[in-house]
Amino acid sequence: MALQDEVMELAKDDKPFAVTMFTMDTHATYGYECPICEHKYKSKTGNVLSCAQDQVTEFIRWCKLQPWYDNTTIVVIGDHPRMDSQLIGGLDPHDRRVYNCIINSAKQPAGETKNRTFTTLDLFPTIISAMGYDIPGNMLGLGTDMLSGQPTLAEKYGLDWLNDQLAMKSDYYVRHFY
Numbered sequence: 001m002a003l004q005d006e007v008m009e010l011a012k013d014d015k016p017f018a019v020t021m022f023t024m025d026t027h028a029t030y031g032y033e034c035p036i037c038e039h040k041y042k043s044k045t046g047n048v049l050s051c052a053q054d055q056v057t058e059f060i061r062w063c064k065l066q067p068w069y070d071n072t073t074i075v076v077i078g079d080h081p082r083m084d085s086q087l088i089g090g091l092d093p094h095d096r097r098v099y100n101c102i103i104n105s106a107k108q109p110a111g112e113t114k115n116r117t118f119t120t121l122d123l124f125p126t127i128i129s130a131m132g133y134d135i136p137g138n139m140l141g142l143g144t145d146m147l148s149g150q151p152t153l154a155e156k157y158g159l160d161w162l163n164d165q166l167a168m169k170s171d172y173y174v175r176h177f178y
Helices: 003-012 044-064 120-130 153-157 159-166 171-177
Strands: 074-077 100-103
Touching (some): 003 044, 044 074, 074 120, 100 120
């Protein structure tokens, strides 16, 4: 079943639903060229990334044409910067960013949303908030709703501090769960 067919089937019930897709083709070494990839670039990796980008763009454009689009939050998240150096060779690691965006957020941001310091811990409450849910205190677990205008733990204390805290040993956890 095609992704669009699956989404339309879920939308028929008029109930909240979630669909997840993953651009797996971009993760193999140099990527996997599927049959629909065009050869726009000299590098295989460039063609694979372009193809994945085109497919995601086409899916979002298709969503915009659907009757449920205005009531649907779409989240695009990059899980990490490119790991190979074929397309990013010579770039300073500090200049590299992961692309993340929220389309049709039910909540308007209370502060700056671009180039913030955050971790994946902050994505959970931010996505829940973008879907229209109120989060008392603007935090879930260790994550901060970035639409609230409240600083994330990484912004407040720094990434080194947060990493040190997360690396701490918990005797309770070891005794009961390890």
